[in-house]
Amino acid sequence: MTAAPSADQIARVRAHLPALLAWYRGRRRDLPWRAAPPDPWAVLLSEIMLQQTTAPVVAARFPDMLARFPTPQAMAEAGEDAVLAAWSGLGYYRRARALFACARAILERHGGRVPDDPQALAALPGVGPYTAAAVAAIAFGRPVVPVDGNVARVLVRLFALGGEPARPSPRLRELAARVARAEDAGDLAQAWIELGALVCRPRRPLCGDCPLEQVCLARARGLEDRLPAPAPRPERRLVHASAFLALADGDLVLLRRRPRGGLLGGLVDLPGVPLAPDAGPEPPPLAVDWRPVPGEVRHVFTHLEMRLRLERAVVDGPETARPAPELPAAGLFWWPIAELAALPLASLTRRLLAHGGIVPPPSGRQASAR
């Protein structure tokens, strides 16, 4: 099966690190989270946003996020709901709550300054092995190689690790540590990642453009298109349900705060959207005259597909519907449509609202990018 990486091959790769560094510095992209000198908080914020979210999406949202929360203290003082609202549409919302907890931990444990030690970084909420190494290398020049999916794939090909899944793993991190060197750690960390993102792509790698082509075992053996082996695709469950859109006085909408754990945890949505894949159908939240909205909203999650009908009702009388004074921690509440931008809404919720004729403005972003 997979031969262990040889000391010779590691030495060959290390000897080519200057070429990798030169390649990176020659084609460095103008990414909004790369500033000189690096701001450790900005680096940490960007790396958490980049966890499983594509760089173009983060590029579009990072400047507003940093402007809204320029320091750990600013984020800690803004409160969890403000962070969650600013995160609207980015997905994996646990990251937003962990980020808020992370800002508080930086304030309490480290006097408001991002720590430079990988171990201290990894102890922060939402910061795992990759993010800790990335911040340590990029923001502080620590001689570590952060291993993300890109770097894992590059290593599997460079060392022709046929039986190795191309995901960050303790074994690949150990290999990365043996390839690391003390000089230019920040640029080298980014070089490995950029190489995977732009050249050593998942499919059809551009080996002719690769600064490491001459030392790549997969290339030498003609395996560059067959490594890494594709991972099996997990099943995706299909869930049918009905969501309920209740309007009052033309300017209030009935919403619900979801429980903090699980799917879309802590976000605001419409009653009837399943709280979990196996949750049964929910009864209407009000005994009123519901009318089906024609069509269906189909939304695909990583492990779940929802097909949602929408029931709509208009209730009259301000005595039956009063706007909540503030966003509640749980349960149903009425909210002015004009103030939807203040709420942490998932993309699914925006689509349901739009299907019912309500288009909320972007949540939590700066009012204007001008």
Add this chain to the structure above:
DNA sequence: AACGCGTGGGC
């Protein structure tokens, strides 16, 4: 260790 957790873009 495997699974739960969003979303949007590329092809």
Add this chain to the structure above:
DNA sequence: TGCCCAAGCGT
């Protein structure tokens, strides 16, 4: 269109 995938983490 449907499928693949993305600068992972927590449990």
